[in-house]
Amino acid sequence: MWDVVLNGPQSLTLRPRLSSASTTELALLQSAIQSVQLQEGHDVRLMASNTSTEFKIGHIYNFFMGDLPAPPLNDVSWHGRLDTGSCPFCPGATEDANHLFISCARLGGLWDAALPGHARPTDIPAVATSFASLFAGPPGAVPNTAVLLVLWVIWKSRNSMIFEGKQLSLPQLIAMINDHLALWVHRASKKIVIDRLLTWCSAMMDVT
Numbered sequence: 001m002w003d004v005v006l007n008g009p010q011s012l013t014l015r016p017r018l019s020s021a022s023t024t025e026l027a028l029l030q031s032a033i034q035s036v037q038l039q040e041g042h043d044v045r046l047m048a049s050n051t052s053t054e055f056k057i058g059h060i061y062n063f064f065m066g067d068l069p070a071p072p073l074n075d076v077s078w079h080g081r082l083d084t085g086s087c088p089f090c091p092g093a094t095e096d097a098n099h100l101f102i103s104c105a106r107l108g109g110l111w112d113a114a115l116p117g118h119a120r121p122t123d124i125p126a127v128a129t130s131f132a133s134l135f136a137g138p139p140g141a142v143p144n145t146a147v148l149l150v151l152w153v154i155w156k157s158r159n160s161m162i163f164e165g166k167q168l169s170l171p172q173l174i175a176m177i178n179d180h181l182a183l184w185v186h187r188a189s190k191k192i193v194i195d196r197l198l199t200w201c202s203a204m205m206d207v208t
Helices: 002-007 020-034 057-065 097-103 105-114 124-134 141-164 170-187 194-207
Strands: none
Touching: 097 105, 097 124, 097 141, 105 141, 105 170, 124 141, 141 170, 141 194, 170 194
């Protein structure tokens, strides 16, 4: 703290926020912008395009970044924060959506706790089926909310590892689910039987 006061914020050692891919992309964009000369006059922007095609903001991005390779559709590293598509928890394993949410080694205990008496899901559609079975009924508001809640916490915990270097334990993951559910119930639809979700979450807390 005193280093910041005496030497300024530049003395802080901060975790890099951009990967090498993002840094290169930023440099290309900055170079393109610097070549634009501002002049007095009406605000007019011209860009060659097909007039028969509906204009979308993505056209501007493609105008500046047209030479960059397209991101792989099944790879969550495309957003540029990661230099590779490897799982941050499983070195060497490709981090596609199925690995991220289902088969990553860190999630085995979480799925066992979230779906007691059920086999671990093998893919995301199987998650919805298993929750529908757990709540004894077809897919609906209650099981779907449980699905979204667990997947949301998995995503947030993964980002904690990427951006902050924090690997959450199983008890911490379940506590995060409990905390999020406590917030979600205040905005829940009347179609959702909140007590069933609270009972399910309480059972997970008891396991840990």
